[in-house]
Amino acid sequence: MNDFMARRSELDLDLYVIETFQFETDIDPEEAAIHLCQEQSTAQWKRVDVDEDFRIRYGAKLLNLKTVGEKSYVAEIAQPHINFGTKIPNLLTTVCGEGVFYSPAISTIKLLDLEFPESYLKEFQGPQFGVQGVRDLLNIHNRPIFLGVVKPNIGLDPKGFAELAYQSWLGGLDAPKDDEMLADTAYSPLAERTKLLGALRKKAEQETGEKKMFIANITDEVDRIQELHDIAVQNGVNAVMLNAWTTGLSAARVLRKKAKVPMVSHFDFVAAFSRIPNFGMSERLAIKLQRLAGFDMIIFAGLSPRMKTTEAEMLSHVRACLEPWGNIKPALPVPGGSDWAGTLPSLFEKIGHADFGMVPGRGVFNHPAGPSAGAKSFRQAWEAIQQGITLNEFAKTHVELKQAIEAFGN
Amino acid sequence: MNDFMARRSELDLDLYVIETFQFETDIDPEEAAIHLCQEQSTAQWKRVDVDEDFRIRYGAKLLNLKTVGEKSYVAEIAQPHINFGTKIPNLLTTVCGEGVFYSPAISTIKLLDLEFPESYLKEFQGPQFGVQGVRDLLNIHNRPIFLGVVKPNIGLDPKGFAELAYQSWLGGLDAPKDDEMLADTAYSPLAERTKLLGALRKKAEQETGEKKMFIANITDEVDRIQELHDIAVQNGVNAVMLNAWTTGLSAARVLRKKAKVPMVSHFDFVAAFSRIPNFGMSERLAIKLQRLAGFDMIIFAGLSPRMKTTEAEMLSHVRACLEPWGNIKPALPVPGGSDWAGTLPSLFEKIGHADFGMVPGRGVFNHPAGPSAGAKSFRQAWEAIQQGITLNEFAKTHVELKQAIEAFGN
Structure with a gap:
């Protein structure tokens, strides 16, 4: 399996924010979704001449992909929150920034939802009253x-x-x-x-x-x-x-x-x-x-x-x-x-x-x-x-x- | 002339930020543009049973309207900056907020540009270097x-x-x-x-x-x-x-x-x-x-x-x-x-x-x-x-x- 893909059962879900995107593409949707994972995490995942792989811990991972219309797909992607922490600007930059809107071969894209683990939510106060x-x-x-x-x-x-x-x-x-x-x-x-x-x-x-x-x-x-x-x-x-x-x-x-x-x-x-x-x-x-x-x-x-x-x-x-x-x-x-x-x-x-x-x-x-x-x-x-x-x-x-x-x- | 319209020559331009919008509508474009002025300033411009008119000083005013495509128009609107001051959040709320995107009979709209008087710009530091x-x-x-x-x-x-x-x-x-x-x-x-x-x-x-x-x-x-x-x-x-x-x-x-x-x-x-x-x-x-x-x-x-x-x-x-x-x-x-x-x-x-x-x-x-x-x-x-x-x-x-x-x- 590609290193930007995973099954939910393989991941410690406490470490990920799950993104749901709807996107359109003319190419193979799985290839497009993997590009999307790369662009919003670590497209270059190693140094030149160093034996390492940052995808394992820091790479966004495609969990699920379904067709919802002609050339239209919904992807679920696990994004490691170690990449941005429990900070709103850094979260937004990752889930709705350059990597998302400038991913190769994706013509239109919308971030539909985010799913947070309870441990992540706990870092937020939410409404006081x-x-x-x-x-x-x-x-x-x-x-x-x-x-x-x-x-x-x-x-x-x-x-x-x-x-x-x-x-x-x-x-x-x-x-x-x-x-x-x-x-x-x-x-x-x-x-x-x-x-x-x-x-x-x-x-x-x-x-x-x-x-x-x-x-x-x-x-x-x-x-x-x-x-x-x-x-x-x-x-x-x-x-x-x-x-x-x-x-x-x-x-x-x-x-x-x-x-x-x-x-x-x-x-x-x-x-x-x-x-x-x-x-x-x-x-x-x-x-x-x-x-x-x-x-x-x-x-x-x-x-x-x-x-x-x-x-x-x-x-x-x-x-x-x-x-x-x-x-x-x-x-x-x-x-x-x-x-x-x-x-x-x-x-x-x-x-x-x-x-x-x-x-x-x-x-x-x-x-x-x-x-x-x-x-x-x-x-x-x-x-x-x-x-x-x-x-x-x-x-x-x-x-x-x-x-x-x-x-x-x- | 409608009270949400004006000519540039009639206004003290030092008091206005000029907005340029492109929008689409099925109705008379001037009527749509006037709605747009109302919604982003003072649609209800007087109290019940009081003889007053807040449009004069606070109303956004349509300056110019041209057709740029089928059902597509470009409007220049003078927005009195006394409404929001030299504050970025309040400026954005006025020029790109509810009034703009929820104006009657306007199906799509884009804020293309803003023109600021020099006296307004002077309240901003801009780049230091x-x-x-x-x-x-x-x-x-x-x-x-x-x-x-x-x-x-x-x-x-x-x-x-x-x-x-x-x-x-x-x-x-x-x-x-x-x-x-x-x-x-x-x-x-x-x-x-x-x-x-x-x-x-x-x-x-x-x-x-x-x-x-x-x-x-x-x-x-x-x-x-x-x-x-x-x-x-x-x-x-x-x-x-x-x-x-x-x-x-x-x-x-x-x-x-x-x-x-x-x-x-x-x-x-x-x-x-x-x-x-x-x-x-x-x-x-x-x-x-x-x-x-x-x-x-x-x-x-x-x-x-x-x-x-x-x-x-x-x-x-x-x-x-x-x-x-x-x-x-x-x-x-x-x-x-x-x-x-x-x-x-x-x-x-x-x-x-x-x-x-x-x-x-x-x-x-x-x-x-x-x-x-x-x-x-x-x-x-x-x-x-x-x-x-x-x-x-x-x-x-x-x-x-x-x-x-x-x-x-x-």
């Missing part, structure tokens, strides 16, 4: 979590912005948040914004008798993230968001070490490398890696037509957040994009349980009667579901839901 | 810089590894380097490796009378990069490499602030979002952003068949490193992948000047007579070019070049 921790903080144990993106998303001064969040809390939102485009900006410094939000959050808790959360976007250059986290927390804000892939997953993992509040990730940039069906890295894996890096809530593309995501993909991404994974706690899945109260019943039905979040924007903040009414329309939609009544029926006695249906339900 | 600084350090002013990837790239202990680099210096290589997959690993700790390399580098300088460089790969979690930089420099290593996009460009920008030696970037992961012709971000822009973040030498996909890069693309990427760009110094372009001495003449001819680097691996380290001979073959190839002699002719009197042609020249 996880689904249960977020539920405990909010004291919500039997329904989806209602996040929300304060809109207008950009341009508003801190005072006007905080007032909108406050109104949404009063109406029943659990966790309004900064838009992914609003972080620490000149027109709305994070320190000023979070100070107002921290105070209003406590006021809203007193007035509603409910626990409330605000999610502050601390996306910034990596040497400022911890400082912004500390400012937000000191000001009474109790969750932070990072745009995971534009900041870097490693920065998220570093923040996780000292984070005092739940970490939320936003999916910007993920589409750039995941949305082409046969190229790049799968969105599912991008989500798993965010969970590995330590995010407690993961926002990803949801089901509205704008988000171009199938039901099967969305459900797979929900599972990627929640499925058992060694010592890594579940993260709350938050499929997002153009939601309003009327999209809750079908989303809940499709997911089949309440361990998820929603993150409406205009569905709350452009409600014709304002953000408090917008938030109410979500809580009413949930109440209707609990009572087994259609939204249209429930709307007859609940004006905010009725207004939402009229505004967004065409 | 640049082409001239690297040339001064190496005392090489009239020829390409010969980098090289020590091979076997992974698995070798620090002593054997350093010996290969030393041999390559003696043969005439300027700057051997760690492979992108070899950073601070259990089997080859960076501290141990750089200690040996630092000492041998000085020895090689004494023996050859030439200035020599080693490029240590300090890719790691972002809270360890500065420490690894300091260890490498203290050990006498005089350049460092980061895998820019798996670590995050922001981490590179932060390193730049305290870096004492040239910074080199490797292109792993860039293919994942740039290689599909009509989707993601252009490789050219990815290179420009690496220059902006502060890299002095930028390695990118070169011309060998494995690298799937056209001559026009390669030349455009060389220019992206070198072209005048406000206060941002030129970075040394290093087109890489499967080079050997025989690929130098055509590369030099195509580029048309000597301001570039080459980064052979096996072409030096798998030379049949070893790395010193491999390095010699490169210097001989350059000598042949200088004398206007073909490599085959020159090889008659230069055995290392002859061996290289026999080994790699089929």
Whole structure:
């Protein structure tokens, strides 16, 4: 057998990360897959004039190859993690770097999944709070979590912005948040914004008798993230968001070490490398890696037509957040994009349980009667579901839901 | 005119980053482009019941739209940088985030370029050394810089590894380097490796009378990069490499602030979002952003068949490193992948000047007579070019070049 091939039974699987690639080639697929193993490990596996073979310990090894379409194949490859260690940048470089995308005779390739041994996972903290921790903080144990993106998303001064969040809390939102485009900006410094939000959050808790959360976007250059986290927390804000892939997953993992509040990730940039069906890295894996890096809530593309995501993909991404994974706690899945109260019943039905979040924007903040009414329309939609009544029926006695249906339900 | 449109003459261009997108749509392209402006700025541009309009100051504005193919269009959009500031993660979130990839009725989209006002560029340091600084350090002013990837790239202990680099210096290589997959690993700790390399580098300088460089790969979690930089420099290593996009460009920008030696970037992961012709971000822009973040030498996909890069693309990427760009110094372009001495003449001819680097691996380290001979073959190839002699002719009197042609020249 070729020295870049092995059977699972021959390997100490504790020493390997298993990669699953889908690729296309015009040549013999086994030959192409062996090239792929060489390029992402040690194509030159010995020194000139020295009797040695680095393939044995350091070579990537083809475990399995199957045909899935015309000239299209799925390969499982065992990659020795001694090559990169338990470090996110070095892992990504190996499994999704030059060796993968510039392997001879492979025309298109996508990294579909990674499988880690438990001993490897143990070196990662994963989510600090996880689904249960977020539920405990909010004291919500039997329904989806209602996040929300304060809109207008950009341009508003801190005072006007905080007032909108406050109104949404009063109406029943659990966790309004900064838009992914609003972080620490000149027109709305994070320190000023979070100070107002921290105070209003406590006021809203007193007035509603409910626990409330605000999610502050601390996306910034990596040497400022911890400082912004500390400012937000000191000001009474109790969750932070990072745009995971534009900041870097490693920065998220570093923040996780000292984070005092739940970490939320936003999916910007993920589409750039995941949305082409046969190229790049799968969105599912991008989500798993965010969970590995330590995010407690993961926002990803949801089901509205704008988000171009199938039901099967969305459900797979929900599972990627929640499925058992060694010592890594579940993260709350938050499929997002153009939601309003009327999209809750079908989303809940499709997911089949309440361990998820929603993150409406205009569905709350452009409600014709304002953000408090917008938030109410979500809580009413949930109440209707609990009572087994259609939204249209429930709307007859609940004006905010009725207004939402009229505004967004065409 | 629509409020998400403007003419260049109407805007204070100092306040905007200009984006160039290519996209496909089935609907009216102007309508699609306006959606695109909304989604990446402020789709909901006012509060309910408040008389205000955030589009004026914060809205992205369509400047220009042209048809470039069937259902294919190029749009220029002015994006107010007050929305994100001079911060790389926030910039990327805006220009290549959710708003871009999930804009209604746009089926595929690629960010081709960004144009920055000089006042914006001034907030970035860019390369510390640049082409001239690297040339001064190496005392090489009239020829390409010969980098090289020590091979076997992974698995070798620090002593054997350093010996290969030393041999390559003696043969005439300027700057051997760690492979992108070899950073601070259990089997080859960076501290141990750089200690040996630092000492041998000085020895090689004494023996050859030439200035020599080693490029240590300090890719790691972002809270360890500065420490690894300091260890490498203290050990006498005089350049460092980061895998820019798996670590995050922001981490590179932060390193730049305290870096004492040239910074080199490797292109792993860039293919994942740039290689599909009509989707993601252009490789050219990815290179420009690496220059902006502060890299002095930028390695990118070169011309060998494995690298799937056209001559026009390669030349455009060389220019992206070198072209005048406000206060941002030129970075040394290093087109890489499967080079050997025989690929130098055509590369030099195509580029048309000597301001570039080459980064052979096996072409030096798998030379049949070893790395010193491999390095010699490169210097001989350059000598042949200088004398206007073909490599085959020159090889008659230069055995290392002859061996290289026999080994790699089929």
